[in-house]
Amino acid sequence: MIETLAQAGSTNTVLAERLRAGHAIAEGTWLRAERQTAGRGRAGRDWREAEGNLYASTLVHPAGGDPPPHTLSLVAGLAVHDLLMSQLNVPQADPGNYRWLKWPNDLMVDGAKIAGILCERVGDAVIVGVGINVATAPPVADRAVTAIHSANPDNSNTAAVVLSDLARTLAGRLDRWRAEPLSTTLAEWEVRAHPRGAALTVTDGGERIAGAFDGLAPDGALRLALVDGSTRIIHAGDVELET
Numbered sequence: 363m364i365e366t367l368a369q370a371g372s373t374n375t376v377l378a379e380r381l382r383a384g385h386a387i388a389e390g391t392w393l394r395a396e397r398q399t400a401g402r403g404r405a406g407r408d409w410r411e412a413e414g415n416l417y418a419s420t421l422v423h424p425a426g427g428d429p430p431p432h433t434l435s436l437v438a439g440l441a442v443h444d445l446l447m448s449q450l451n452v453p454q455a456d457p458g459n460y461r462w463l464k465w466p467n468d469l470m471v472d473g474a475k476i477a478g479i480l481c482e483r484v485g486d487a488v489i490v491g492v493g494i495n496v497a498t499a500p501p502v503a504d505r506a507v508t509a510i511h512s513a514n515p516d517n518s519n520t521a522a523v524v525l526s527d528l529a530r531t532l533a534g535r536l537d538r539w540r541a542e543p544l545s546t547t548l549a550e551w552e553v554r555a556h557p558r559g560a561a562l563t564v565t566d567g568g569e570r571i572a573g574a575f576d577g578l579a580p581d582g583a584l585r586l587a588l589v590d591g592s593t594r595i596i597h598a599g600d601v602e603l604e605t
């Protein structure tokens with residue numbers, strides 16, 4: 363079920379308020395805002411409002427036996443990657459040619475961020491908020507935005523059409539997250555992300571750590587190989603991909 367509001371401060375906040383007010387919200391429910399006036403990004407940043415872009419949130423109710431809830435952040439990234447592969451009409455059989463994921467779940471196309479994901483715990487639920495620049499993006503990602511538009515001829519409706527595709531890809535990824543070993547999700551994420559050895563700089567609080575991507579740890583944390591030969595396990599932080 364997709365509910366669309368003409369305007370919201372933040373779709374994540376609206377869903378969180380409803381949960382806290384005791385509403386029973388089923389998995390598969392999505393809330394989209396045509397305009398978002400107080401969008402929130404990771405690390406307390408704002409998420410910029412631009413007309414026509416996609417702003418939407420859903421939620422997951424992790425159950426006993428599911429993989430750890432924090433790994434939903436990677437699952438959501440995979441779902442958006444699946445969506446972009448279908449929107450940009452690239453060969454589904456070859457995801458390794460489209461290394462668009464940056465840990466934990468930024469989507470970088472042509473070096474520009476085309477989508478961001480904000481996962482937040484509210485009680486036992488995890489809210490998954492997704493912003494996709496389907497109408498306006500940083501200039502270097504214009505090619506991707508143009509491709510999304512040409513895949514959706516009714517441009518006035520692009521965000522709504524893209525969201526129904528995203529609802530499908532996330533449902534599929536959640537089914538697999540529950541049914542398959544977590545290592546399968548992590549391996550699929552790695553195929554679609556910066557390659558091992560890619561130079562990354564991680565900022566965590568005031569600390570900046572430079573190193574090379576050394577794959578994911580078994581719990582989905584980032585392994586960063588440092589110049590002194592040691593490995594740092596990163597559970598949270600901002601990652602810049604050095605080019």
Ligand SMILES: O=C(O)CCCC[C@@H]1SC[C@@H]2NC(=O)N[C@@H]21
Nearest residue numbers: 372401402403404478479491493
């Ligand atoms: O990359 C990031 O910093 C995450 C951005 C997440 C933005 C989306 S837009 C829909 C949902 N509502 C919010 O306030 N944030 C998320």
